[in-house]
Amino acid sequence: MVTKSKRSSQPAIEWGIRDPSLYFCNIVCYICGHYIRYRQSTTNKSQVKHGKDPHSKEPSWTEEYRLIIKKSHSRRAYLSDVKTAHVSPQRTFPSNALHMFKKVILWETIKRRAEYLRLKARITSLSYGVHSCCWELLKTHKLRTLAETDLVALLAAIFKYPPMPPISHACEDADPYFTATVFDAIYSEIGQAELRRKQGVQGENKRPALKPSKETGICGVPLELVYMIAKYLPVQDASSLEKALDLRLGSVFWRSKISFKLYYEMRAITREDIDWGSLCTKLQGYESSDALRARQAILRNLDEIWKNHKKNKEGSK
Numbered sequence: 322m323v324t325k326s327k328r329s330s331q332p333a334i335e336w337g338i339r340d341p342s343l344y345f346c347n348i349v350c351y352i353c354g355h356y357i358r359y360r361q362s363t364t365n366k367s368q369v370k371h372g373k374d375p376h377s378k379e380p381s382w383t384e385e386y387r388l389i390i391k392k393s394h395s396r397r398a399y400l401s402d403v404k405t406a407h408v409s410p411q412r413t414f415p416s417n418a419l420h421m422f423k424k425v426i427l428w429e430t431i432k433r434r435a436e437y438l439r440l441k442a443r444i445t446s447l448s449y450g451v452h453s454c455c456w457e458l459l460k461t462h463k464l465r466t467l468a469e470t471d472l473v474a475l476l477a478a479i480f481k482y483p484p485m486p487p488i489s490h491a492c493e494d495a496d497p498y499f500t501a502t503v504f505d506a507i508y509s510e511i512g513q514a515e516l517r518r519k520q521g522v523q524g525e526n527k528r529p530a531l532k533p534s535k536e537t538g539i540c541g542v543p544l545e546l547v548y549m550i551a552k553y554l555p556v557q558d559a560s561s562l563e564k565a566l567d568l569r570l571g572s573v574f575w576r577s578k579i580s581f582k583l584y585y586e587m588r589a590i591t592r593e594d595i596d597w598g599s600l601c602t603k604l605q606g607y608e609s610s611d612a613l614r615a616r617q618a619i620l621r622n623l624d625e626i627w628k629n630h631k632k633n634k635e636g637s638k
Contacts, residue, residue: 351479352455352626353619355383382454382496389449389472398472403453449476454498455619461585462623467630478630495611497619502610503586506603514595548574556605560598572597579604583617 349356388401451459459468467475551559551570556578563570575597581587584604607613 349450350386350452350455351449352451352459352622353615354622355452381494382498383452385453386450387453387456389451389476391447391449391473391476396473398476400456400468400472401448449479454496457498458585458616458619459623462582462620462627464623464627464630474630474633475626477633478626481629481633495615497612497616500586500607500610500612500616502607502612503584503604506600506607507586507590510595510600510603511590511592513599514592518594556601560602563598570598575601582620583608583613 385403387403389398390401391398456468459465464475467478547562547566547568548570551562551574554562559570559578572593578601579587579597608617
C-alpha cells in the first residue's frame with residue numbers, strides 16, 4: 322500500500338537496499354530521534370498486519386520502518402511499505418553519543434547532502450526513514466490529514482524541527498503504539514460493564530450523583546462547587562473524594578480526565594455504561610511505563626512538527 326500526495330492510490334514501489342537511484346538520507350527516525358539501521362538483509366513487509374494496522378509487534382518496533390520517498394525534481398512524494406531490518410541485539414551507539422552526533426553534525430549534514438545529491442542526475446529519489454510505529458502514531462495525530470494529502474509539506478515541517486533527544490534504550494522493548502496494558506484495562510472494563518448488564522445491575526454511573534447526609538457535612542454545598550474542586554484534583558484524590566462524600570462524579574467528568582490524545586485507543590469505545598472512573602484510575606497507573614513515556618515523547622515531537630507546518634503555511638501567504 323502506497324500513499325502519494327495529490328493522488329489516492331499508486332502501485333507499490335519496488336526498491337533495493339543498493340539501488341543507486343534511491344539515496345537514504347538519514348540514520349535516525351525523523352519523528353522519535355532513535356536510529357534506523359539499513360542493512361542488506363532488509364526485507365519488504367508490505368503484508369505485515371496486526372489487527373487493521375500495517376505495524377506488528379515482532380520484531381522490536383525500532384526495527385520496522387517506512388520510507389518517505391521524494392522525487393528529486395518534482396513535488397511528488399510516496400510512502401513505502403513497511404520494511405524490517407534484521408539486526409543483532411548489540412547496540413552500535415550509546416544513547417547520549419548518538420544524540421550528540423545528531424545534534425552537532427547529522428541534522429545539517431543530512432540537509433546539505435540531500436541538496437547536493439538532488440543536483441546529480443543519477444540520484445532520482447531521496448528517502449527519509451521513519452519507524453512504522455511512529456508513523457502509526459502520526460495517524461492518530463492532527464498531522465494525519467497533512468500526511469495523507471501533502472507529504473512534501475510534511476517533510477518541510479520536519480526539516481525545520483530542531484534535533485530531538487533520542488528515546489531511551491529502555492523503551493525499545495516497550496512498543497509505544499501497541500501497549501498491552503492499555504488494551505487490557507479497556508477490555509477489562511468493557512467485560513465488567515457487560516457482566517453488569519447481563520446481571521441486570523444498574524451501572525454505577527447511573528446512581529444518584531449526590532447523597533447529602535449529616536455524616537458527610539455537605540448538605541448545603543452546591544454540587545457545582547464539588548465538581549470545581551474535583552476538576553483540579555489528581556485522579557487518585559478525585560476518586561478518594563467520591564468515596565468520602567458518597568457521590569458519583571459521573572462519566573462526563575471522568576472522561577474529561579483521560580487524555581484521548583495519549584490514549585488513542587479510547588476513541589474506539591462506543592458504549593457509555595463502562596465505569597469511566599475505574600478505567601481512568603487504571604490508566605493513570607500506567608503513565609509511568611516505558612511504552613507510554615515513549616508515546617508521550619513521540620506525540621510531543623509531532624506537536625512541534627505541527628507547529629512548524631503552521632508557521633510554514635503562514636509564511637507562504
